[in-house]
Structures are given as C-alpha cells and as structure tokens.
Amino acid sequence: ESNICAVAQLINKNNNEAFTKEDENIFAHFAVFAAIALRKSHLYEEMVKNKERTQIMLEAAMALTSSSELVPLLKSIMSLAQKLVDADRFSVFSLDTEKGELFSQISEGFENDNIRIPIDKVSIATHVAKTGEELVIHDAYKDKRFLKDIDMQTGYVTQNILCTPIRNSNGKVIAVAEMVNKRKGKFQDEDLALLKAFAVFCGSSMEQGKNLAQNGTRGYRTESRSYPKGLEPDTRRLLVAQEQEYYKELLEKVDVSQLKTFSFDVHQMTESGKHDHLVPLLASMFIELGFVSEFQVSMDVLFQFILAVKRKYRNVHYHNFIHAFDVTQTVYAMIHQGNLQKYLRKLDLFVLLVAALCHDMDHMGLNNQFHSKAETPLGLLYNASGSGSVLEVHHCSLSIAILSDSRYNVFASLPQPDQKASWNLLISAILATDMAKHNEILGKFSQLIPTYDSNNLDHRTLLVSIVLKCADISNVTKPFHIARRWALVLAEEFFAQGDQERRLWSTVSPNMDRSKAALPLMQLGFIQAVALPVFRLYSSMIPDLVCIVQQLESNRVEWNRVIQENLVLTPPVLSPK
Numbered sequence: 001e002s003n004i005c006a007v008a009q010l011i012n013k014n015n016n017e018a019f020t021k022e023d024e025n026i027f028a029h030f031a032v033f034a035a036i037a038l039r040k041s042h043l044y045e046e047m048v049k050n051k052e053r054t055q056i057m058l059e060a061a062m063a064l065t066s067s068s069e070l071v072p073l074l075k076s077i078m079s080l081a082q083k084l085v086d087a088d089r090f091s092v093f094s095l096d097t098e099k100g101e102l103f104s105q106i107s108e109g110f111e112n113d114n115i116r117i118p119i120d121k122v123s124i125a126t127h128v129a130k131t132g133e134e135l136v137i138h139d140a141y142k143d144k145r146f147l148k149d150i151d152m153q154t155g156y157v158t159q160n161i162l163c164t165p166i167r168n169s170n171g172k173v174i175a176v177a178e179m180v181n182k183r184k185g186k187f188q189d190e191d192l193a194l195l196k197a198f199a200v201f202c203g204s205s206m207e208q209g210k211n212l213a214q215n216g217t218r219g220y221r222t223e224s225r226s227y228p229k230g231l232e233p234d235t236r237r238l239l240v241a242q243e244q245e246y247y248k249e250l251l252e253k254v255d256v257s258q259l260k261t262f263s264f265d266v267h268q269m270t271e272s273g274k275h276d277h278l279v280p281l282l283a284s285m286f287i288e289l290g291f292v293s294e295f296q297v298s299m300d301v302l303f304q305f306i307l308a309v310k311r312k313y314r315n316v317h318y319h320n321f322i323h324a325f326d327v328t329q330t331v332y333a334m335i336h337q338g339n340l341q342k343y344l345r346k347l348d349l350f351v352l353l354v355a356a357l358c359h360d361m362d363h364m365g366l367n368n369q370f371h372s373k374a375e376t377p378l379g380l381l382y383n384a385s386g387s388g389s390v391l392e393v394h395h396c397s398l399s400i401a402i403l404s405d406s407r408y409n410v411f412a413s414l415p416q417p418d419q420k421a422s423w424n425l426l427i428s429a430i431l432a433t434d435m436a437k438h439n440e441i442l443g444k445f446s447q448l449i450p451t452y453d454s455n456n457l458d459h460r461t462l463l464v465s466i467v468l469k470c471a472d473i474s475n476v477t478k479p480f481h482i483a484r485r486w487a488l489v490l491a492e493e494f495f496a497q498g499d500q501e502r503r504l505w506s507t508v509s510p511n512m513d514r515s516k517a518a519l520p521l522m523q524l525g526f527i528q529a530v531a532l533p534v535f536r537l538y539s540s541m542i543p544d545l546v547c548i549v550q551q552l553e554s555n556r557v558e559w560n561r562v563i564q565e566n567l568v569l570t571p572p573v574l575s576p577k
Contacts, residue, residue: 005035005038005039006034006035006038008027008030008031008034010023010027071105071106073205074092074105074106074202074205074206075106075108077198077201077202077205078090078092078106078108078177078198078202079108080198081177081179081194081195081198082108082179084194084198085162085179085182085187085191085194085195086182086183086184087162087179087180087181087182087183087187088180088181088182088183089107089108089179089180089181090107090108090177090178090179090180091104091106091107091108091115091125091177091178091180092104092105092106092107092166092175092176092177092178092202093105093115093117093125093129093175093176093178094174094175094206095119095129095173095174095175095176100118100119100120101116101117101118101119102116102117102119102125102126102129102176103115103116103117104116105175115150117147122144122145123145123146123147124137124140124143124145124146124147124161124163124178125163125176125178127145128163128164128165128173128176129165129173129175129176132165132167132173133165134163134164134165134192134196135161135162135163135164136161136162136187136188136189136191136192137160137161137162137163137187138160138186138187139159139160140158140159140160140161141158143161146158146161158180158181159181159186160180160181160182160186160187161178161179161180161187162178162179162180162182162187162191162192162195163176163177163178163179164176164177164192164195164196164199165177165199166199166202166203166206167199167203168203168206168207169203169204169207174203174206174207175202175203175206177195177198177199177202179191179195243307244300244303244304244307246276247276247279247280247283247303247307248280248299248303250276250277250279250280251280251283251284253277253280254277254280254281254284256281256284256285256287256288259281259284259285259329259332259333260332260333260336260337261333261337262330262333262337262474262477262478262479262547262548262551263478263479263482264329264333265478265481265482265485266278266322266325266326266329267322267482267485270322278321278322278325279303279306279307279310281325281329282306282325282328282357283299283302283303283306285328285329285332285353286302286350286353286410289332289335289349289350289353290346291346291349291350291353294346294350295347295350295410295411295413295414296413297410297413301407301408301409301410301412302410304407304408305402305403305408305409305410306357308402308405308407308408309324309357309358309361309402312361312362312398312402313360313361313362313363314362314363314364314365316363316364316365316493316496317365317489317490317492317493317496318365318486318489318490318492318493319360319363319365319493320363323360324356324357324358324359324360324361325357326474326475327356327357327359327360327468327471327472327474328353328356328357328471330356330471330474331352331353331356331467331468331471332353334467334470334471334542334545335349337544337545337547338542338544338545339542339544340467340542342454343452343454343460343463343541343542344454344460344463344464345454345460347414347418347421347422348425348460348464350422351422351425351426351429351464352425352429352464352467352468354399354403354410354426355399355425355426355429355430355464355468356468356471358395358398358399358402358426358430359395359429359430359433359468359472360391360395360433361394361395361398361399362394362395362398363391363395365493365496365497366497366500367391367497368389368390368391368392368434368436369509370497370500370501370509371390371391372390373505374504389431389434389436389437391434392430392431392433392434393431395430396426396427396430396431399426399427399430400423400427403423403426411423421457424461425461425464428461428464428465429461429464429465429468430468432465432466432468432469433468433469433472435530438469438530438534441462441465441466441469442533442534442537444462445462445463445466445537446537448462448463449537449540449541452541463541466534466538467538469534470534470535470538470548473530473531473534474548475487475490476523476526476527476531476552476555477531477535477548477551477552477555478551479551480554480555480558483523483555487519487522487523488519491517491519491522494511494512495512495513495514495517497509497512498512498513498514499514520559520560520562520563521563523555523559524556524559524560524563527552527555527556527559528556531552532549532552532553532556535548535549535552536549
C-alpha cells in the first residue's frame, strides 16, 4: 500500500568498510520481505483479536440464556465487556424516572456499590442518561462533569472513562454503562464501539427482566440464544457463525446412541451442565437416520435450522425447548424401537422429525381456551379466521416462515413434488397435536389399522400424525421417576395459567387451581382417559412398541400407590431453564 509501517536499520559494516550503493539495493529488497512478514504478523494478530472478540460476544449472548436473574446476568455481561476493553472497573446505572435519579444496578471494583445520583446533578453518567450521548474521556479530572467525591472518599484515582447509554427496544435510554481506567493506555473509539455492543445485550436483558417481573414467564424468551435488536449486522453475522461452529465442535463429543431408548432423561442431562449438548444431539438424530445424506441437507443449513427453531421457544415451565427436544428424541426412539421404516417412507420420517422439533414453537404457557376467552391478539387472529386451533396454527405459521428462508430450509434440495408433500405432511402433523381433535383422530386411526397400506398417502399422513401425538404426550409413558418430574413441571405451567385466570375472571379452569391441586389424580385421569386408549391402539399396529403400554400400566400402579400411601411429591426445581 506504499505506506511506511516500520524502519529497518543496519549498523557498522564488517571490516570497517562503508556501506555501498549495492548494499543499499540488496537491503531494500530484503525490506520488502520484512514488510510482507510484518503485514502477515499484523493480520494474524488482528485475526486472533477478532476471534477473541467474537468468542466473548458469543459468551455474552450465551449468558442471556443461562440466567433469568437480572443482576447476575448484567454482571456477567459487563464482566465480559470489561475483559474485552481491558478496564479496571465498571458500573451500570439504572434510570429511576419516578425518583428522578440514577442508581448503581451493578458495579465492579467500587467499595460503595449503592451509588445514587440525582438526575439533575451534573455528572458524566447523568449527562449520558439525559442526552443519549456516548463519551470517551481521556482525562477525567479535566472534565467539569466528573464527580470527584468518590475518588476523594476511597483514594482511588480515576484517569479515563468510557460511557454509553443502554436503551430498550424502543430506543429509550433506561440505563448507563460505564468503564473506568483502561489498564494499558487510554480508551479509544474502538473500545466505545465494543461497549456499545455489550450495552445492547444489557438493554435486552433489562427489558426481558422487566417483562418477567410484570408478567411471570409470559413473553420472556431466553431459552434460546436470540441476539438482541441493535447489534451491528457484521457483529450479528459473526456471532451466528461462531455459535454454529461452537455446536459443530460439540457434535464430535455427543453420543446419539443414548437417545434410542425411552429411558433417556433430558432433565438429567440439562441439569448436569450439558444443556448445550441438545443442539448437536438433535443434529446427530438427523445425521444418524440418514436424512442429511439422503436429502442433501448441508450441515450449515441443518444447524441454522435447529438454532432458528430454538430461538422461537419461550422460557415457560413446560412448553419450552426442552419439551421440543424430548418429543423429537421420543420420535427418534420410536423410529428405532418400533421399526417405523416398515410403515413409513424415509421422507415421511424426515418430515416427522422436523415436525416434532417445530410443533410447539412460541408457546406462551397458555392453552387455546385461554387465548380465545382472554381475546389475546393471537386468539382474536385465529378465531377470526375460523380456526379454534389457536396455538397449532401459530406453530405451523412459524414453521413455514422458518423453512421458507433459504438459510434454514432443510427441504430445499427435495424435488418440487416432494417439497409440496413435505409441507402438507408437516402441517397435518402439527395441527393434529390439538387435543380438541384427539377423539376424532383416534377414531379415524382405529378404522385405519386393519387396512393400513404404506403405499397410501392418506394412511401414512394419519400414521405420522399419530406418532407425533403419541410423542407429544409421552411424558406419562416414561420410567416413573421421569414421568413424575414431567408431571410436576406441567402442573406448574397449568397453575401459572390458573393464577392469571383468577386475576382476570376470578374463576379457574379445572386442574389449574394450585389451591385445589390433586396431581396424582390428574395423572391417573389422563392415563386412563387419554394415554392408554391411544397407546394401546398405536402398539396394536406397531407391536414392537408394546413396551410403552407396559410402562404406562406400571406408572398407573405407581400413581395409585402415591394416592393410597399419601406420599408427598417433593417438587424438583421448576425453573424453565
């Protein structure tokens, strides 16, 4: 680029001779090689630095999924920002509009972590809060807005400051992030750009925390790594690519064979620190069943599809990404244990696995009846269209939206007729999970069994719907310690809806009143009225799955024992983490 980047110098030629013009020319040629080496070294350093930045940004995004408690979450995010900009201390000042002051939400390195500043008092933080301006201050004591009080009290010397506003999704300033004293040198514009990116994460977590405090788990989606609005496009792309590579590396460490049985316990896995194994395990199911090679699904598209779906699941008690994984894993086990390839074609099984993963996207922990009665936007929309399957139609719409995007379309390489058939099969299967249609579908399946023909598309479509329905309610069929855990988690989601119903209407739907909870009776009633009839029919057609009915019968005995012996069911930790 013809810019001077360094100077090379030779001193004292041997034998006390003087340097010649020829020496000068030779040295000039070597200087070219030195420049190339320096350029490569510089590029390598930049690559290492960028990789470190991206990794830390990814850790911040991952922090959003690891905690629903605001203060630890903010501290985690800001600690990562501190590491990246190499600051000695940091603070986040939240804006309290009612009291007209800024207060320290979190701080690191300050002896007094309860700092309060009236909003009308002149200071760097209040200036940023009121104007939304970003500040890089090289000499704090020369800035008239700097408050010297804290330094005078503690003996600490503030030299330079980095300060940026934290905004909500509407662009309103809700807090201020501040970094103090860069350990080497002074803060630069590059440091400010990095802090701004982390301020976006802080704003997202603070807004989500506010939603959680106001509405329980409604609307609070941190189950997935959903990158907050406001990130620069290049930063977002880097994070997505880094996240994808992270999961691809984990792919080599997971064991898909453990998923082939009905005794797999997803809660045990997630609570043992292996929550991030769920994504590569899902990818492994598609790979092991031969879908990736048979239908020419690229690994990038597969992972991006799984992650896009994951981001659409909310952090509710039961209908979250863990439930989606559990249903998908149960379908996978049914394929292996029940030899479903004898009854369905490979494309049917591929669509079935996709439907299992997508079937409850964006579930809010509230059932169809609640949406209709409360006239939520979702309830009004789908009721106006004449569909009572409020949630199921919504899940289908989201599935279509994701799969219509070329970045996530795992059906893209299929011939056009197969793509159309896959869409129809996917939609039919997800719509069939509406429990209001349960008896109707069960009646059709009962009539189908004696005449089932795997060459008949309608027959295969109904069987795919039955498989997904069975997987969706399969919690009650798992070994009792797993079934019991799922029952408690589901009950907590029911009770959360019941709490909302009581606030809205004073009356509470059956089985949703926590003050009248009779969990063992609820489970026995469901097993007797719903689970046993459908699983008996299912296993009468797929004899290899009779083990499910046997476990179901055993669980019925166990729930009866709980009732007879008046056993106390100690709830596990019911966080939807």
